[in-house]
Amino acid sequence: MKFSMYEASIPPMIRTLKNLSNILAKAVAQAKDEKIDLATLLEARLAPDMYPLTRQIQIASDGAKGCAARLTGQEPPKFPDTETTFPQLQERIAKTIAYLESVKPEQFAGSENRAITLKSPSRTLEFNGCEYLTGFVLPNFYFHVTTAYGLLRSKGIAIGKMDFLGG
Numbered sequence: 001m002k003f004s005m006y007e008a009s010i011p012p013m014i015r016t017l018k019n020l021s022n023i024l025a026k027a028v029a030q031a032k033d034e035k036i037d038l039a040t041l042l043e044a045r046l047a048p049d050m051y052p053l054t055r056q057i058q059i060a061s062d063g064a065k066g067c068a069a070r071l072t073g074q075e076p077p078k079f080p081d082t083e084t085t086f087p088q089l090q091e092r093i094a095k096t097i098a099y100l101e102s103v104k105p106e107q108f109a110g111s112e113n114r115a116i117t118l119k120s121p122s123r124t125l126e127f128n129g130c131e132y133l134t135g136f137v138l139p140n141f142y143f144h145v146t147t148a149y150g151l152l153r154s155k156g157i158a159i160g161k162m163d164f165l166g167g
């Protein structure tokens with residue numbers, strides 16, 4: 001059997017989002033134990049010109065659901081970027097996972113050659129499905145999840161590589 005676009009995208013993103021959810025739960029538990037202000041974690045940035053933790057998670061969510069939708073020829077579900085608390089971030093992650101679990105492997109048939117166009121105010125990016133997944137989605141998704149992990153570590157949250165990778 002051939003390794004598929006579905007296998008390269010959906011299961012690893014679901015696993016990583018579940019791991020991210022667990023990391024957030026650990027952060028909240030430690031913050032409560034040590035009386036760390038949760039706002040300090042939510043607003044944390046690695047550098048002044050980088051997004052805070054909340055936005056890192058929103059972008060990872062957007063990348064995952066956008067990937068599943070575009071590779072299956074659908075419009076990505078829209079989630080407003082209004083999360084300001086850990087429970088709201090957990091809800092967003094759960095909704096993203098639920099959406100990813102709703103797509104079926106057969107919906108990805110031929111997606112490696114599907115034309116994908118992303119438009120922003122400043123540019124238009126065009127890919128085939130394989131380039132979109134391997135050169136855009138996965139690097140961006142893991143960048144934002146890794147940055148969220150790094151933000152929490154930089155604030156003293158006791159998480160490690162196995163938390164990121166999962167069991």
